[in-house]
Amino acid sequence: MASVETVKVEPSADLENEEEVKFVWGRKRGIGGKRKEVQFYESFTYDDVEYALYDCVYMHKEGQLPYIGKIIKIWENPDKSRKIKVHWFFRPSEILYHLKGVKVAVENEIFLASGEGTGLANVNPLEAIAGKCNVVCISEDNSNPQPSEEEVKMADFVFYRAFDVGKCSILDKMDDKVGGLDGMCLSSLVKYVFNRKVSQKASHVLKHASDQNGDKNAVEYQATTKESFGLKALNDLGTSKASHLDGKIDVDAQSSLVRQDALQRETNVSRVNKETTKKANSAPGEQNSHDVSRVAKAAGKLSHIVGKSDVNVQTSPVRPDANDSRVKQQSTMKGNPAPVQIVNSTATTVVQNTISEENACCKINNEKDDKKVNKPPINLVEAGETGKSPKDLGVLEDRPSKRIKVNGSVTLSEDKGVNSVEKSTVCRNEKKVLGTSAVPSEERKKSVDSKLSGGLDKNMKIRKDSAALDSRPSKKANIDARKVQEDRDKSNMLGKRADNLGKLPKVSTGTSPKEVERTEGKSFEVTRRPVAESSKWFKAPPWEEVMQTANEQGALILLENLNPEYTSGEVEDIIWHACRENCTTKMVQRTAFSSPYSGRALVAFKTREGAERVTKKLADGCLMVSNQRPLVASFVSLPKTEGNPTSLAGHLCVDKLRLQLQREMREAVSTSHCSQPNTIEYEMANEWRLLQARSDSWWNRLYKQQKEDLTKITSGLKRK
Amino acid sequence: METSDKEYVAFGEKVKRTIFIDNLSPVATEAVVKAALDQFGNVIQVKFIPNYLEPKNIGQAALVEVENADQAKTIISELSNSPFMICGMPRPVRARAAEAEMFDDRPRKPGRKIVCRWLDSSDPDFEVANKIKLTVRKQAEESKFLLKHQLEEEENLSKKQMETLNASYKKFEIIESVVSNRVATRLAERYRVRVADAEH
Numbered sequence: 061m062a063s064v065e066t067v068k069v070e071p072s073a074d075l076e077n078e079e080e081v082k083f084v085w086g087r088k089r090g091i092g093g094k095r096k097e098v099q100f101y102e103s104f105t106y107d108d109v110e111y112a113l114y115d116c117v118y119m120h121k122e123g124q125l126p127y128i129g130k131i132i133k134i135w136e137n138p139d140k141s142r143k144i145k146v147h148w149f150f151r152p153s154e155i156l157y158h159l160k161g162v163k164v165a166v167e168n169e170i171f172l173a174s175g176e177g178t179g180l181a182n183v184n185p186l187e188a189i190a191g192k193c194n195v196v197c198i199s200e201d202n203s204n205p206q207p208s209e210e211e212v213k214m215a216d217f218v219f220y221r222a223f224d225v226g227k228c229s230i231l232d233k234m235d236d237k238v239g240g241l242d243g244m245c246l247s248s249l250v251k252y253v254f255n256r257k258v259s260q261k262a263s264h265v266l267k268h269a270s271d272q273n274g275d276k277n278a279v280e281y282q283a284t285t286k287e288s289f290g291l292k293a294l295n296d297l298g299t300s301k302a303s304h305l306d307g308k309i310d311v312d313a314q315s316s317l318v319r320q321d322a323l324q325r326e327t328n329v330s331r332v333n334k335e336t337t338k339k340a341n342s343a344p345g346e347q348n349s350h351d352v353s354r355v356a357k358a359a360g361k362l363s364h365i366v367g368k369s370d371v372n373v374q375t376s377p378v379r380p381d382a383n384d385s386r387v388k389q390q391s392t393m394k395g396n397p398a399p400v401q402i403v404n405s406t407a408t409t410v411v412q413n414t415i416s417e418e419n420a421c422c423k424i425n426n427e428k429d430d431k432k433v434n435k436p437p438i439n440l441v442e443a444g445e446t447g448k449s450p451k452d453l454g455v456l457e458d459r460p461s462k463r464i465k466v467n468g469s470v471t472l473s474e475d476k477g478v479n480s481v482e483k484s485t486v487c488r489n490e491k492k493v494l495g496t497s498a499v500p501s502e503e504r505k506k507s508v509d510s511k512l513s514g515g516l517d518k519n520m521k522i523r524k525d526s527a528a529l530d531s532r533p534s535k536k537a538n539i540d541a542r543k544v545q546e547d548r549d550k551s552n553m554l555g556k557r558a559d560n561l562g563k564l565p566k567v568s569t570g571t572s573p574k575e576v577e578r579t580e581g582k583s584f585e586v587t588r589r590p591v592a593e594s595s596k597w598f599k600a601p602p603w604e605e606v607m608q609t610a611n612e613q614g615a616l617i618l619l620e621n622l623n624p625e626y627t628s629g630e631v632e633d634i635i636w637h638a639c640r641e642n643c644t645t646k647m648v649q650r651t652a653f654s655s656p657y658s659g660r661a662l663v664a665f666k667t668r669e670g671a672e673r674v675t676k677k678l679a680d681g682c683l684m685v686s687n688q689r690p691l692v693a694s695f696v697s698l699p700k701t702e703g704n705p706t707s708l709a710g711h712l713c714v715d716k717l718r719l720q721l722q723r724e725m726r727e728a729v730s731t732s733h734c735s736q737p738n739t740i741e742y743e744m745a746n747e748w749r750l751l752q753a754r755s756d757s758w759w760n761r762l763y764k765q766q767k768e769d770l771t772k773i774t775s776g777l778k779r780k
Numbered sequence: 781m782e783t784s785d786k787e788y789v790a791f792g793e794k795v796k797r798t799i800f801i802d803n804l805s806p807v808a809t810e811a812v813v814k815a816a817l818d819q820f821g822n823v824i825q826v827k828f829i830p831n832y833l834e835p836k837n838i839g840q841a842a843l844v845e846v847e848n849a850d851q852a853k854t855i856i857s858e859l860s861n862s863p864f865m866i867c868g869m870p871r872p873v874r875a876r877a878a879e880a881e882m883f884d885d886r887p888r889k890p891g892r893k894i895v896c897r898w899l900d901s902s903d904p905d906f907e908v909a910n911k912i913k914l915t916v917r918k919q920a921e922e923s924k925f926l927l928k929h930q931l932e933e934e935e936n937l938s939k940k941q942m943e944t945l946n947a948s949y950k951k952f953e954i955i956e957s958v959v960s961n962r963v964a965t966r967l968a969e970r971y972r973v974r975v976a977d978a979e980h
Contacts (some may be wrong), residue, residue, distance in 0.1 A: 129781055155859065554926045607832070618833075621916045627888050638896055649829050650881040652802050652874070653927060658916060659881070662832060679834050682899035682909040690899075690909040692916045698832055711805055711871055740948060743940050745863030752803065755930045760939045762926055766919045773915055776908040 079109050081187075085136070089113075097138040102136060106140075109192055116195040116217075119146060119188050125153075126190045128170060128217065132181065142186035148173040149195065150223050158228045169218045170195065174231060175224035195219060197254050201233075204254035527677060606644045611663035611698050615671040617663040618696035619678075621689045624659035631661045634691075638683050639674045641665065653759050657767055662696070671695070690776060785890050791880070796849040798878035799856060805867040813842055816866045820858060821851035829882065838931060843878055852877065854866035871938075 087104030103112040111117065113134060118126035129146035136142050149170040152159055173180045196207045196215035212218060222231040610616040622631065624647075629646040648660040665671040677683075678693035685691060804813065810826040817823050828862045829841045846852050858864070861873035880886055899906050958964045967973075 160857065601835075604830075620920060621912070625889060625892075626894075627886055628884070629890075630888060630894060634894060634896060636812075638898070646884065647881075648833065649884050650879060651829060651831075652800075652876075653923070653930075654881075655923060656917070658919070660833075680902075682906060682913070684897045684899055684905070684909060686895055690913050692913045694917075696833070711867070740865065740945070741865075744944075745865065745872045746939060747941065749863060749874075751933060752872075752874050755933070758926055759932065762922060766922070769919070770912065770915060771909050773908060776911075777905050 076457060083107070083142075083186075085417065086110070086112070089134075092135070099136045101134045101136070104186070106186065106189060111189070111192065116149070117146070118190040118193050119184060125151070128193055128195065129181075130195070133502045143183050144186050144189070145181055145183050147181040148179060149217070150179075155223055155228075158223070158230070162230050165220070166218060168215070169221075170219045171221050171223040172219055173225050175300045177226040193217065199233075199254065201254065238759070259670040314722040380586070419766075478519035603644065603646050606664045607662060607698070610644075610671075613668050614695065614697070615665040615668045616696055616698070617665070617671050617675055618694040619661045619663055620658055620692040620693050620694075622647070622659035622661055622691070623686070623689065624654075624657065626659060626661075628661065631663070634683075634685065635674060636664060639677055641670050641674050643670070643674075652756075655761055655766070657770070663693075688777070788890050791883075791887050793849075794845065795878050795880050795883070797847065797852045798843050798845045798883075799852050799875050800841065800843055800878040800882055801873050801875050802839055803871060803874045804840040804842060806840060808840060812867055815877050816864075817844055817846070817855060820846075820855045822847040829884075834927065835931065836932075838927070843882060849917060894933045 082105070084105040085101055086105065087101065089100040089102045092098045092100055101112060111131060111134075113131055116128060116130050119129050121127050127146075128149040128151065130149070131144050132147045133145035134143075135208070149172055152164050155171065160391055188253055194214065194216040196211055196218050197220065198207060198212060198218045199220040200206075207215070223229070224231055608617065619631065626649045628645045628646060631647060632643055635641055635643050635645070641664075644664045646662050646664075648654070648662060650656075654660075663674075664672075665674070675693045675695060678691050682690045789824070801813070810828065813826045814823045816961075824845045824847060826845075827843045829843060831840070846855065856877060859873065859875040864875075865871070866873050899909055
């Protein structure tokens with residue numbers, strides 16, 4: 061065995077002293093190489109964690125979630141450089157594109173690389189290892205020792221399928237073709253793909269002077285496929301639903317820690333015990349040194365990282381330092397010890413980067429913020445967005461409560477890969493909104509010439525009700541009051557009476573009119589309206605005209621809380637049956653941010669009086685449609701178009717080149733293209749997609765919340 | 781007009797092969813959108829969704845009907861994977877599957893019966909119904925607010941990017957001028973530094 065040389069390890073792991081990471085070779089395996097100069101090994105101990113052949117490990121990837129791989133070869137070159145050959149696993153997020161239509165079995169499923177081509181396996185410096193990983197094979201193949209339920213639960217990852225890197229497809233069965241190495245045959249499969257029956261590590265703890273110089277490069281992972289997948293993962297950050305690793309709680313972490321240690325067989329048993337207890341104890345402590353809530357989420361992964369950490373009892377901030385030194389080793393491109401600057405981002409150490417699951421990449425080098433995991437993908441930083449404040453990971457817990465909270469501090473909680481609105485800014489905006497609009501509404505109040513005297517009373521009543529209903533701070537009441545003001549103001553339009561333009565119902569049917577008696581409190585069925593005789597002679601003018609005319613007259617109403625599935629004609633029928641008024645209606649088409657359950661319709665009447673009548677009726681009484689939805693009617697005036705905007709926010713062009721652009725426009729060249737990945741434009745585009753994704757999530761949450769609110773109230777209805 | 785089941789089913793098919801695109805520039809026309817998406821498949825028709833009530837600067841939205849549902853799916857996934865820009869950069873357009881409610885010419889659902897009822901104040905449900913009405917109003921306000929906020933965010937991002945872009949362009953100009961008037965090469969000779977010929 062190798063000679064035993066003890067090296068005194070400095071207890072205070074200075075940040076600069078990266079040489080202090082302990083390394084010890086394990087059992088030798090054989091000699092190889094052209095001139096018999098390469099020594100193969102079966103195991104080694106790195107940073108007090110023992111690794112053996114066919115163990116699964118995390119491999120550092122700068123700025124991203126670490127890769128997962130299986131060690132299939134370990135050796136030392138004559139120049140003392142230590143290498144391992146790693147057979148890769150793919151996370152779902154790395155091959156999202158090829159997972160279309162494929163269902164991921166469990167959230168922590170990964171795929172074994174198979175087939176031929178780049179991305180199958182790579183040689184890497186041993187120092188690129190970021191930690192041990194517990195991967196359990198749940199393949200139902202006969203030769204696979206089936207793991208117990210416990211083991212599966214405790215595993216970091218499971219796999220039973222393979223991903224063929226050549227064909228870019230998923231293989232459901234583990235056949236002999238997995239991996240093109242070493243003449244794969246079933247026995248090899250058994251040997252290193254399937255679960256091993258006994259952990260055959262017999263490590264010898266040897267203090268061995270380790271030269272920590274040499275190339276401490278980052279993972280030299282050649283496969284461009286992985287790069288592009290990484291980028292794709294970036295794109296799909298906001299949208300991908302392949303969320304894996306919701307955090308296991310601390311309890312699990314500790315128990316898995318203990319279990320892991322139990323598996324490791326050390327000659328020095330007492331040392332194991334000390335380590336175990338220390339880790340178990342220190343785990344919560346160390347975790348507390350970072351953002352608490354985030355930790356709770358990712359404790360499962362944390363356990364492994366902790367497992368490899370420096371166990372020197374004397375060192376005070378144990379883990380961060382050790383890992384910082386790791387950061388410097390692996391993530392710098394140069395061979396020199398990296399400047400301390402990198403380490404400034406102690407909070408965002410490598411470890412934490414591996415923790416934060418949803419980020420496909422976290423910045424190790426570039427980020428200046430401490431204590432906050434950075435959501436935006438790395439290309440944002442490269443675009444020089446240094447001024448950008450870190451986006452909180454937290455999720456908007458309660459949509460309406462955004463109005464209440466004044467502090468911007470957001471505690472990180474369960475997230476689904478989504479940025480939240482920074483609450484402080486939201487509240488600031490909201491305050492601004494209130495502030496600025498308070499003034500005009502005051503003015504408008506004075507000039508109210510409400511024609512609906514009855515409506516005015518109603519509004520007062522509503523306002524009182526809202527004050528009573530709302531237990532929330534007065535901000536909400538203000539908003540209601542404002543809204544009510546606006547309604548009144550809209551009804552304030554001084555419209556002239558217009559002659560009948562002979563607007564006809566759009567739907568002209570030949571069905572015989574069905575007269576339905578309408579009595580208070582009795583329900584009636586809405587069927588086709590009776591058609592005026594003259595309908596056969598006139599052609600209905602287009603909706604735009606109708607709408608504009610009604611708008612000018614003040615005869616345009618907005619109906620809300622309709623079933624979005626209704627068509628325009630059905631709404632017209634409703635109005636007719638309920639109020640005996642003819643009208644022309646257009647259901648507002650749904651867009652990206654329309655409410656999914658409250659449909660809206662613009663209703664145009666021939667006369668303003670007709671509109672008023674209907675509005676009054678609907679406001680005073682309650683017209684329940686399908687016994688669930690009281691219609692809400694309000695006057696509306698279309699927002700004036702102060703000239704259509706000529707460009708959309710986000711369409712940029714360099715001023716100097718503007719002339720060129722104009723020429724293009726004039727020549728009506730349709731400029732459309734897909735963006736290429738290595739341009740500034742691409743990065744900016746990704747920023748936009750991120751914003752789009754965020755907006756989507758805001759809307760989703762808002763509507764979800766609103767729906768809940770509504771269902772709660774609706775359940776109070778007695779007659780269903 | 782009564783819609784038969786067949787018509788309704790046919791409409792459903794149409795919905796499946798239609799894509800909803802938004803974040804379109806106001807200057808984009810139907811022809812432009814059609815030309816842009818023709819790369820991916822056969823575009824049958826493009827219809828813009830009119831925006832009556834919302835603020836004007838949210839970008840246009842359009843319904844694009846393509847030949848079949850598969851093409852629609854392909855386009856949507858392509859546009860999700862890599863940013864696609866129409867009529868302006870770098871803000872990409874966003875595509876998703878269309879829904880029936882997006883169409884303004886949708887047929888009625890056959891067999892749907894609408895029942896209405898007037899409530900007066902003596903009705904036990906009157907209070908609750910009023911509450912619902914209030915809530916609906918309130919929620920409409922919330923939506924408006926969120927939309928406003930979204931637009932502000934977009935403006936901010938746009939401004940930031942504009943700055944970055946200008947800065948980059950300035951840098952680029954400097955480099956270009958230095959290279960073109962051979963100052964760079966002369967400096968390189970002076971300092972004995974190799975200047976790579978950056979031919980892009």
